[in-house]
Amino acid sequence: MPPFFESLRQLGPWLADRGEPPFRAAQIRRWLLERQADDWGSMTDLPSQLRDALADAFPLWTTRTIRRATADDGTEKLLLGLADSRSIESVLIRGSKESKEKTDSSAVPKATCTFCISTQVGCGMGCRFCASGLDGLERNLTTGEIVEQILKLQQLLGGNERLAHLVLMGIGEPLANLDAILPALKWIRNILSARRITLSTVGLPTAMDRLARECPDYRLAISLHAPNDRLRNELVPVNAKVGGLPKILAAADRYFAASGRRLTFEYVLLGGVNDLPEHAKQLARLLAGRTAFVNVIPYNPVAGLPFQQPTAKSQKTFRRILEESNIQVRFRLRKGDQIHAACGQLRQDARHA
Numbered sequence: 001m002p003p004f005f006e007s008l009r010q011l012g013p014w015l016a017d018r019g020e021p022p023f024r025a026a027q028i029r030r031w032l033l034e035r036q037a038d039d040w041g042s043m044t045d046l047p048s049q050l051r052d053a054l055a056d057a058f059p060l061w062t063t064r065t066i067r068r069a070t071a072d073d074g075t076e077k078l079l080l081g082l083a084d085s086r087s088i089e090s091v092l093i094r095g096s097k098e099s100k101e102k103t104d105s106s107a108v109p110k111a112t113c114t115f116c117i118s119t120q121v122g123c124g125m126g127c128r129f130c131a132s133g134l135d136g137l138e139r140n141l142t143t144g145e146i147v148e149q150i151l152k153l154q155q156l157l158g159g160n161e162r163l164a165h166l167v168l169m170g171i172g173e174p175l176a177n178l179d180a181i182l183p184a185l186k187w188i189r190n191i192l193s194a195r196r197i198t199l200s201t202v203g204l205p206t207a208m209d210r211l212a213r214e215c216p217d218y219r220l221a222i223s224l225h226a227p228n229d230r231l232r233n234e235l236v237p238v239n240a241k242v243g244g245l246p247k248i249l250a251a252a253d254r255y256f257a258a259s260g261r262r263l264t265f266e267y268v269l270l271g272g273v274n275d276l277p278e279h280a281k282q283l284a285r286l287l288a289g290r291t292a293f294v295n296v297i298p299y300n301p302v303a304g305l306p307f308q309q310p311t312a313k314s315q316k317t318f319r320r321i322l323e324e325s326n327i328q329v330r331f332r333l334r335k336g337d338q339i340h341a342a343c344g345q346l347r348q349d350a351r352h353a
Contacts, residue, residue: 120172
């Protein structure tokens with residue numbers, strides 16, 4: 001039999017064939033998603049014979065933790081080895097605020113955390129400033145490998161912490177792997193609502209339209225990084241292949257119409273490259289009239305790449321121009337750069353496997 005997380009759709013029929021009641025599937029989900037069970041034997045409210053049968057039929061894990069790194073700001077990064085000896089990275093980002101959500105008047109608020117997971121081994125988009133694509137694309141991750149990242153990160157949470165957001169912003173282009181991603185996210189929605197899940201894309205119009213048709217429940221973040229096609233073709237080479245900014249923005253508008261969720265546009269600010277006042281003005285004109293939010297990410301250095309961080313002055317000017325143009329904007333706080341876990345620094349690092 002295949003590993004369990006490659007067989008999610010088979011669990012219900014498999015249990016039914018054995019005469020098990022329907023609530024068994026929910027029990028198994030709770031053990032894996034909420035109680036961080038690491039093996040079938042620990043699921044003590046399942047009959048022992050069923051646990052033995054599950055262990056024989058479904059190997060639970062295909063990934064293994066090769067390395068766990070922790071930054072001073074609490075960010076943690078896992079280097080996970082895959083069954084074919086390749087590797088990926090996943091990140092736990094701890095929030096500084098506590099949730100005010102309570103299940104009852106005596107509940108203690110829990111600190112909120114974000115999981116950032118990978119969707120491919122390597123990346124084929126070729127963004128010039130990003131470490132994830134330096135070695136190109138090797139393959140898509142499977143549904144199981146996507147789910148397992150989330151469960152591995154769950155196991156790092158303390159008793160006063162909870163998963164609040166899931167972002168598919170790690171290694172790879174999520175919309176290039178929708179066949180594996182959509183069933184994985186459907187399963188994860190047992191513990192996390194769709195509005196707390198964000199898919200990040202460089203802008204693949206055909207895939208954006210498919211997502212709008214099949215599952216417009218998630219938040220969508222479009223990585224622009226440039227306000228015009230000339231510059232974007234240089235920084236994000238796939239831009240020209242997909243028809244440029246007009247087609248990407250048209251697909252983004254269609255997704256907004258289908259989902260009703262505000263779009264996020266991400267913009268990595270590269271010193272002296274795309275951070276000039278003229279770029280901010282062009283970006284404001286590009287997004288004018290849209291229900292949108294701009295997430296500006298000051299460049300996180302990557303060894304061997306020629307880009308520089310923007311100056312404090314250029315960041316301040318860039319923000320001022322956008323705000324004066326009535327564009328909602330936030331500058332992302334850098335977290336995890338000490339362990340190369342910040343945006344743009346993740347890389348499939350087989351050299352350390």
